[in-house]
Amino acid sequence: MSDENEKKEKPVQVTLYDSLSMKQTLDDAVVKYITDKLGYKQNHKMNYIKVLLGFIGCCLAALAQFYPVPFPQNKPILIVCVFFYAIISTILYYINMFIQKDYIVFAVKESNEKEIQVSSTLPRYDPNYTIKIEYRNISTPTPITFTKSIDQYFDIKGYFVQDKFFNDLSGVFKKFITTNKAE
Amino acid sequence: MSELIGKLNPFSNIPKYQIAQQIINFGLIVSTALMIWKFLMIASGSESPIVVVLSGSMKPAFERGDLLYLDMNEGPFRVGEIVVFKIEGKEIPIVHRILQIHEKSNGLVDILTKGDNNPVDDRGLYAEGQLWLNRNHIIGRARGYLPYVGMVTIMMHDFPQLKIFLVVVLALFVLSTREQ
Numbered sequence: 001m002s003d004e005n006e007k008k009e010k011p012v013q014v015t016l017y018d019s020l021s022m023k024q025t026l027d028d029a030v031v032k033y034i035t036d037k038l039g040y041k042q043n044h045k046m047n048y049i050k051v052l053l054g055f056i057g058c059c060l061a062a063l064a065q066f067y068p069v070p071f072p073q074n075k076p077i078l079i080v081c082v083f084f085y086a087i088i089s090t091i092l093y094y095i096n097m098f099i100q101k102d103y104i105v106f107a108v109k110e111s112n113e114k115e116i117q118v119s120s121t122l123p124r125y126d127p128n129y130t131i132k133i134e135y136r137n138i139s140t141p142t143p144i145t146f147t148k149s150i151d152q153y154f155d156i157k158g159y160f161v162q163d164k165f166f167n168d169l170s171g172v173f174k175k176f177i178t179t180n181k182a183e
Numbered sequence: 184m185s186e187l188i189g190k191l192n193p194f195s196n197i198p199k200y201q202i203a204q205q206i207i208n209f210g211l212i213v214s215t216a217l218m219i220w221k222f223l224m225i226a227s228g229s230e231s232p233i234v235v236v237l238s239g240s241m242k243p244a245f246e247r248g249d250l251l252y253l254d255m256n257e258g259p260f261r262v263g264e265i266v267v268f269k270i271e272g273k274e275i276p277i278v279h280r281i282l283q284i285h286e287k288s289n290g291l292v293d294i295l296t297k298g299d300n301n302p303v304d305d306r307g308l309y310a311e312g313q314l315w316l317n318r319n320h321i322i323g324r325a326r327g328y329l330p331y332v333g334m335v336t337i338m339m340h341d342f343p344q345l346k347i348f349l350v351v352v353l354a355l356f357v358l359s360t361r362e363q
Binding site for chain 1: 207208210211214222224
Protein backbone atom coordinates (compact mmCIF):
# COMPACT_ATOMS: atom_id res chain seq x y z
CA MET A 1 0.00 0.00 0.00
CA SER A 2 1.88 3.03 -1.26
CA ASP A 3 -0.29 5.40 0.81
CA GLU A 4 1.13 4.19 4.11
CA ASN A 5 4.70 4.50 2.89
CA GLU A 6 4.19 8.06 1.76
CA LYS A 7 2.56 9.13 5.04
CA LYS A 8 5.79 9.56 6.97
CA GLU A 9 5.05 10.66 10.45
CA LYS A 10 7.20 13.47 11.73
CA PRO A 11 8.69 12.67 15.12
CA VAL A 12 7.18 14.88 17.78
CA GLN A 13 9.52 17.17 19.58
CA VAL A 14 8.84 18.90 22.86
CA THR A 15 10.72 21.37 24.96
CA LEU A 16 12.35 19.38 27.73
CA TYR A 17 11.16 20.20 31.25
CA ASP A 18 7.90 21.59 29.90
CA SER A 19 5.81 19.01 31.72
CA LEU A 20 2.54 20.25 30.26
CA SER A 21 3.52 19.65 26.65
CA MET A 22 5.16 16.35 27.58
CA LYS A 23 1.96 15.14 29.21
CA GLN A 24 0.00 16.28 26.17
CA THR A 25 2.36 14.42 23.88
CA LEU A 26 2.00 11.25 25.93
CA ASP A 27 -1.77 11.66 26.08
CA ASP A 28 -1.95 12.18 22.33
CA ALA A 29 0.16 9.05 21.86
CA VAL A 30 -2.23 7.04 24.05
CA VAL A 31 -5.18 8.21 21.97
CA LYS A 32 -3.32 7.41 18.79
CA TYR A 33 -2.43 3.96 20.08
CA ILE A 34 -5.99 3.20 21.01
CA THR A 35 -7.46 4.38 17.75
CA ASP A 36 -4.78 3.26 15.30
CA LYS A 37 -3.38 0.07 16.74
CA LEU A 38 -6.24 -1.30 18.75
CA GLY A 39 -9.01 -0.11 16.49
CA TYR A 40 -11.07 1.68 19.11
CA LYS A 41 -13.41 4.49 18.23
CA GLN A 42 -13.33 7.62 20.33
CA ASN A 43 -16.44 8.86 22.06
CA HIS A 44 -16.46 12.60 21.66
CA LYS A 45 -19.88 13.20 23.17
CA MET A 46 -18.68 15.29 26.12
CA ASN A 47 -16.48 17.39 23.90
CA TYR A 48 -19.26 18.10 21.45
CA ILE A 49 -21.55 19.05 24.31
CA LYS A 50 -18.93 21.46 25.62
CA VAL A 51 -18.43 23.09 22.24
CA LEU A 52 -22.18 23.41 21.77
CA LEU A 53 -22.71 24.95 25.21
CA GLY A 54 -19.82 27.31 24.66
CA PHE A 55 -21.29 28.37 21.36
CA ILE A 56 -24.70 29.03 22.93
CA GLY A 57 -22.98 31.07 25.62
CA CYS A 58 -21.24 33.21 23.02
CA CYS A 59 -24.55 33.71 21.20
CA LEU A 60 -26.19 34.86 24.44
CA ALA A 61 -23.39 37.35 24.97
CA ALA A 62 -23.73 38.64 21.41
CA LEU A 63 -27.49 38.97 21.90
CA ALA A 64 -27.03 40.91 25.13
CA GLN A 65 -24.50 43.23 23.52
CA PHE A 66 -26.14 43.89 20.18
CA TYR A 67 -29.84 43.94 21.00
CA PRO A 68 -31.16 47.10 19.36
CA VAL A 69 -33.04 48.55 22.35
CA PRO A 70 -31.01 51.04 24.49
CA PHE A 71 -30.22 50.50 28.10
CA PRO A 72 -32.93 50.90 30.63
CA GLN A 73 -35.55 49.40 28.34
CA ASN A 74 -33.60 46.26 27.48
CA LYS A 75 -33.19 45.24 31.10
CA PRO A 76 -35.48 42.16 30.82
CA ILE A 77 -33.44 40.79 27.89
CA LEU A 78 -30.21 41.48 29.74
CA ILE A 79 -31.42 39.70 32.84
CA VAL A 80 -32.47 36.66 30.81
CA CYS A 81 -29.13 36.56 28.95
CA VAL A 82 -27.00 36.96 32.06
CA PHE A 83 -29.02 34.34 33.90
CA PHE A 84 -28.73 31.69 31.19
CA TYR A 85 -25.09 32.52 30.63
CA ALA A 86 -24.43 31.93 34.32
CA ILE A 87 -26.18 28.57 34.08
CA ILE A 88 -24.17 27.55 31.03
CA SER A 89 -20.94 28.60 32.72
CA THR A 90 -21.79 26.53 35.75
CA ILE A 91 -22.60 23.49 33.61
CA LEU A 92 -19.32 23.82 31.73
CA TYR A 93 -17.43 24.12 35.00
CA TYR A 94 -19.23 21.07 36.36
CA ILE A 95 -18.38 19.06 33.25
CA ASN A 96 -14.74 20.03 33.45
CA MET A 97 -14.37 19.42 37.14
CA PHE A 98 -16.45 16.35 37.80
CA ILE A 99 -17.11 14.53 34.57
CA GLN A 100 -13.92 15.04 32.60
CA LYS A 101 -11.42 15.22 35.47
CA ASP A 102 -8.25 13.42 34.46
CA TYR A 103 -9.68 11.39 31.61
CA ILE A 104 -7.99 11.75 28.29
CA VAL A 105 -10.10 9.45 26.18
CA PHE A 106 -13.32 7.47 26.18
CA ALA A 107 -13.49 4.76 23.56
CA VAL A 108 -15.35 1.64 22.46
CA LYS A 109 -14.19 -1.24 20.34
CA GLU A 110 -17.50 -2.38 18.93
CA SER A 111 -20.73 -0.54 19.37
CA ASN A 112 -22.21 -2.95 21.89
CA GLU A 113 -19.09 -3.62 23.90
CA LYS A 114 -18.27 -1.91 27.15
CA GLU A 115 -16.69 1.51 26.96
CA ILE A 116 -13.27 2.12 28.42
CA GLN A 117 -11.89 5.31 29.84
CA VAL A 118 -8.27 6.21 30.26
CA SER A 119 -7.02 8.79 32.71
CA SER A 120 -3.50 10.04 33.14
CA THR A 121 -1.65 12.15 35.63
CA LEU A 122 1.73 13.79 35.59
CA PRO A 123 2.19 15.65 38.85
CA ARG A 124 4.19 18.85 38.90
CA TYR A 125 7.93 18.39 39.31
CA ASP A 126 7.43 14.63 39.33
CA PRO A 127 8.77 12.69 36.35
CA ASN A 128 6.41 9.77 36.84
CA TYR A 129 3.60 9.53 34.35
CA THR A 130 0.72 7.37 35.54
CA ILE A 131 -1.93 5.99 33.27
CA LYS A 132 -5.09 4.27 34.45
CA ILE A 133 -7.41 2.20 32.27
CA GLU A 134 -10.85 1.13 33.40
CA TYR A 135 -14.34 0.49 32.21
CA ARG A 136 -16.73 3.38 32.14
CA ASN A 137 -19.82 3.28 34.33
CA ILE A 138 -18.90 -0.19 35.54
CA SER A 139 -17.01 -0.17 38.78
CA THR A 140 -16.49 -3.88 39.44
CA PRO A 141 -13.66 -4.76 37.05
CA THR A 142 -10.32 -3.66 38.33
CA PRO A 143 -8.63 -0.67 36.75
CA ILE A 144 -5.09 -1.17 35.56
CA THR A 145 -2.54 1.46 36.42
CA PHE A 146 0.89 1.85 34.99
CA THR A 147 3.59 4.27 36.01
CA LYS A 148 6.85 5.05 34.37
CA SER A 149 9.25 7.91 34.45
CA ILE A 150 8.90 10.08 31.36
CA ASP A 151 12.62 10.22 30.81
CA GLN A 152 12.23 6.76 29.29
CA TYR A 153 10.23 8.18 26.42
CA PHE A 154 12.04 11.36 25.40
CA ASP A 155 15.56 11.55 24.13
CA ILE A 156 18.10 14.26 24.81
CA LYS A 157 16.89 16.49 22.03
CA GLY A 158 13.29 16.18 23.21
CA TYR A 159 12.11 13.80 20.52
CA PHE A 160 9.37 11.47 21.61
CA VAL A 161 10.28 7.83 21.27
CA GLN A 162 6.93 6.54 20.15
CA ASP A 163 7.82 2.90 19.68
CA LYS A 164 9.02 2.45 23.21
CA PHE A 165 5.85 4.03 24.56
CA PHE A 166 3.65 1.89 22.33
CA ASN A 167 5.44 -1.25 23.50
CA ASP A 168 4.70 -0.40 27.09
CA LEU A 169 1.13 0.51 26.21
CA SER A 170 0.52 -2.79 24.44
CA GLY A 171 1.67 -4.61 27.58
CA VAL A 172 -0.67 -2.54 29.72
CA PHE A 173 -3.66 -3.05 27.47
CA LYS A 174 -3.09 -6.78 27.18
CA LYS A 175 -2.99 -6.93 30.94
CA PHE A 176 -6.21 -4.94 31.15
CA ILE A 177 -8.05 -7.14 28.70
CA THR A 178 -6.92 -10.42 30.24
CA THR A 179 -7.67 -9.27 33.79
CA ASN A 180 -11.13 -8.23 32.82
CA LYS A 181 -11.91 -11.18 30.59
CA ALA A 182 -11.59 -13.34 33.64
CA GLU A 183 -14.99 -12.10 34.84
CA MET B 184 13.92 26.51 8.96
CA SER B 185 10.89 24.28 8.69
CA GLU B 186 11.51 23.19 12.27
CA LEU B 187 11.29 26.79 13.35
CA ILE B 188 8.02 27.27 11.50
CA GLY B 189 6.74 24.04 13.02
CA LYS B 190 7.54 25.33 16.49
CA LEU B 191 5.99 28.74 15.87
CA ASN B 192 2.80 27.30 14.47
CA PRO B 193 0.79 26.11 17.45
CA PHE B 194 -1.78 24.42 15.25
CA SER B 195 0.45 21.79 13.73
CA ASN B 196 -0.20 19.28 16.50
CA ILE B 197 -3.85 19.90 17.29
CA PRO B 198 -6.55 17.59 15.93
CA LYS B 199 -9.13 19.27 13.75
CA TYR B 200 -12.22 19.54 15.96
CA GLN B 201 -10.26 21.05 18.83
CA ILE B 202 -9.74 24.18 16.78
CA ALA B 203 -13.45 24.88 17.20
CA GLN B 204 -12.99 24.37 20.95
CA GLN B 205 -10.09 26.85 21.01
CA ILE B 206 -12.07 29.50 19.19
CA ILE B 207 -15.05 28.95 21.47
CA ASN B 208 -12.74 29.24 24.49
CA PHE B 209 -11.56 32.62 23.30
CA GLY B 210 -15.17 33.65 22.67
CA LEU B 211 -16.12 32.50 26.16
CA ILE B 212 -13.42 34.61 27.79
CA VAL B 213 -14.66 37.69 25.96
CA SER B 214 -18.27 36.75 26.71
CA THR B 215 -17.60 36.27 30.42
CA ALA B 216 -16.07 39.72 30.68
CA LEU B 217 -19.03 41.13 28.78
CA MET B 218 -21.58 39.32 30.94
CA ILE B 219 -19.93 40.57 34.13
CA TRP B 220 -20.25 44.08 32.76
CA LYS B 221 -23.91 43.53 31.86
CA PHE B 222 -24.55 42.13 35.32
CA LEU B 223 -23.06 45.27 36.86
CA MET B 224 -25.29 47.34 34.62
CA ILE B 225 -28.35 45.48 35.89
CA ALA B 226 -27.23 45.63 39.53
CA SER B 227 -26.39 49.31 39.54
CA GLY B 228 -29.16 50.49 37.25
CA SER B 229 -26.66 52.65 35.38
CA GLU B 230 -25.72 52.31 31.71
CA SER B 231 -22.04 52.63 32.60
CA PRO B 232 -21.51 51.29 36.10
CA ILE B 233 -17.76 51.84 36.10
CA VAL B 234 -16.09 55.00 34.81
CA VAL B 235 -12.57 56.35 34.85
CA VAL B 236 -11.92 59.90 35.99
CA LEU B 237 -10.37 61.55 32.95
CA SER B 238 -9.46 65.02 34.17
CA GLY B 239 -8.13 66.65 37.29
CA SER B 240 -11.22 68.80 37.75
CA MET B 241 -12.24 67.02 40.96
CA LYS B 242 -9.00 67.26 42.88
CA PRO B 243 -8.31 66.60 45.70
CA ALA B 244 -11.21 64.17 45.91
CA PHE B 245 -10.47 62.32 42.67
CA GLU B 246 -7.33 62.20 40.58
CA ARG B 247 -6.98 61.40 36.90
CA GLY B 248 -7.08 57.64 36.54
CA ASP B 249 -9.31 56.81 39.51
CA LEU B 250 -12.00 54.21 38.99
CA LEU B 251 -15.56 55.01 40.11
CA TYR B 252 -18.50 52.69 40.71
CA LEU B 253 -21.83 54.32 39.87
CA ASP B 254 -25.36 53.78 41.05
CA MET B 255 -28.56 55.04 39.53
CA ASN B 256 -32.02 54.83 40.97
CA GLU B 257 -35.26 56.75 40.91
CA GLY B 258 -34.46 58.65 44.11
CA PRO B 259 -34.01 62.41 44.31
CA PHE B 260 -30.71 64.12 43.58
CA ARG B 261 -29.14 66.16 46.35
CA VAL B 262 -26.74 69.08 46.29
CA GLY B 263 -23.23 67.90 47.06
CA GLU B 264 -23.61 64.49 45.39
CA ILE B 265 -20.96 63.61 42.85
CA VAL B 266 -22.58 62.62 39.60
CA VAL B 267 -21.36 61.47 36.22
CA PHE B 268 -23.16 62.93 33.24
CA LYS B 269 -22.92 63.04 29.46
CA ILE B 270 -23.58 66.08 27.30
CA GLU B 271 -25.42 65.58 24.02
CA GLY B 272 -22.97 65.59 21.18
CA LYS B 273 -19.99 64.83 23.43
CA GLU B 274 -19.25 61.21 24.18
CA ILE B 275 -16.94 61.70 27.14
CA PRO B 276 -18.64 61.43 30.55
CA ILE B 277 -17.85 64.12 33.10
CA VAL B 278 -17.53 63.62 36.86
CA HIS B 279 -18.54 66.70 38.85
CA ARG B 280 -20.46 67.75 41.95
CA ILE B 281 -24.05 69.04 42.04
CA LEU B 282 -24.17 72.74 42.88
CA GLN B 283 -27.82 73.64 42.42
CA ILE B 284 -31.05 71.68 42.09
CA HIS B 285 -34.36 73.17 41.04
CA GLU B 286 -37.26 70.76 41.44
CA LYS B 287 -40.34 71.60 39.43
CA SER B 288 -43.84 70.67 40.45
CA ASN B 289 -44.10 68.01 37.74
CA GLY B 290 -41.16 66.14 39.26
CA LEU B 291 -38.56 67.16 36.67
CA VAL B 292 -35.32 68.65 37.93
CA ASP B 293 -32.84 71.19 36.63
CA ILE B 294 -29.31 70.61 37.86
CA LEU B 295 -26.19 72.73 37.78
CA THR B 296 -22.79 71.14 38.35
CA LYS B 297 -19.25 72.27 38.98
CA GLY B 298 -15.92 70.53 39.28
CA ASP B 299 -14.35 71.01 42.71
CA ASN B 300 -11.09 72.09 41.15
CA ASN B 301 -12.63 74.34 38.49
CA PRO B 302 -13.00 78.10 38.97
CA VAL B 303 -16.45 78.30 37.36
CA ASP B 304 -19.56 76.14 37.05
CA ASP B 305 -20.13 73.80 34.12
CA ARG B 306 -22.37 75.99 31.98
CA GLY B 307 -19.45 76.40 29.59
CA LEU B 308 -19.33 72.64 29.14
CA TYR B 309 -23.01 72.11 28.43
CA ALA B 310 -24.34 72.01 24.87
CA GLU B 311 -25.10 75.16 22.92
CA GLY B 312 -27.95 76.97 24.64
CA GLN B 313 -28.20 74.43 27.46
CA LEU B 314 -28.33 75.97 30.94
CA TRP B 315 -29.26 72.98 33.06
CA LEU B 316 -28.76 69.25 33.28
CA ASN B 317 -31.72 66.93 33.59
CA ARG B 318 -32.09 63.42 34.94
CA ASN B 319 -31.71 61.92 31.47
CA HIS B 320 -28.21 63.38 31.12
CA ILE B 321 -27.00 61.72 34.28
CA ILE B 322 -25.42 58.28 34.09
CA GLY B 323 -25.15 57.72 37.84
CA ARG B 324 -24.05 58.85 41.25
CA ALA B 325 -20.55 57.98 42.39
CA ARG B 326 -20.79 55.36 45.11
CA GLY B 327 -17.35 53.81 45.42
CA TYR B 328 -13.85 54.43 44.18
CA LEU B 329 -10.53 52.74 43.54
CA PRO B 330 -7.52 55.04 43.17
CA TYR B 331 -5.35 54.91 40.03
CA VAL B 332 -6.72 51.57 38.81
CA GLY B 333 -8.18 53.29 35.76
CA MET B 334 -4.80 54.51 34.50
CA VAL B 335 -4.69 51.47 32.22
CA THR B 336 -7.81 52.68 30.42
CA ILE B 337 -6.37 56.15 29.97
CA MET B 338 -3.20 54.71 28.49
CA MET B 339 -5.18 52.51 26.15
CA HIS B 340 -7.20 55.52 25.09
CA ASP B 341 -4.12 57.61 24.40
CA PHE B 342 -2.36 54.78 22.61
CA PRO B 343 -5.00 52.73 20.74
CA GLN B 344 -2.24 50.47 19.40
CA LEU B 345 -1.83 49.22 22.95
CA LYS B 346 -5.45 48.04 23.01
CA ILE B 347 -5.08 46.16 19.73
CA PHE B 348 -1.76 44.72 20.87
CA LEU B 349 -3.25 43.40 24.13
CA VAL B 350 -6.22 41.78 22.36
CA VAL B 351 -3.94 40.12 19.82
CA VAL B 352 -1.64 38.80 22.52
CA LEU B 353 -4.59 37.45 24.50
CA ALA B 354 -6.05 35.79 21.41
CA LEU B 355 -2.77 34.11 20.50
CA PHE B 356 -2.25 32.92 24.03
CA VAL B 357 -5.70 31.39 24.37
CA LEU B 358 -5.74 29.86 20.90
CA SER B 359 -2.38 28.20 21.33
CA THR B 360 -2.82 26.61 24.75
CA ARG B 361 -4.75 23.42 24.67
CA GLU B 362 -7.08 22.09 27.30
CA GLN B 363 -5.73 18.98 28.91
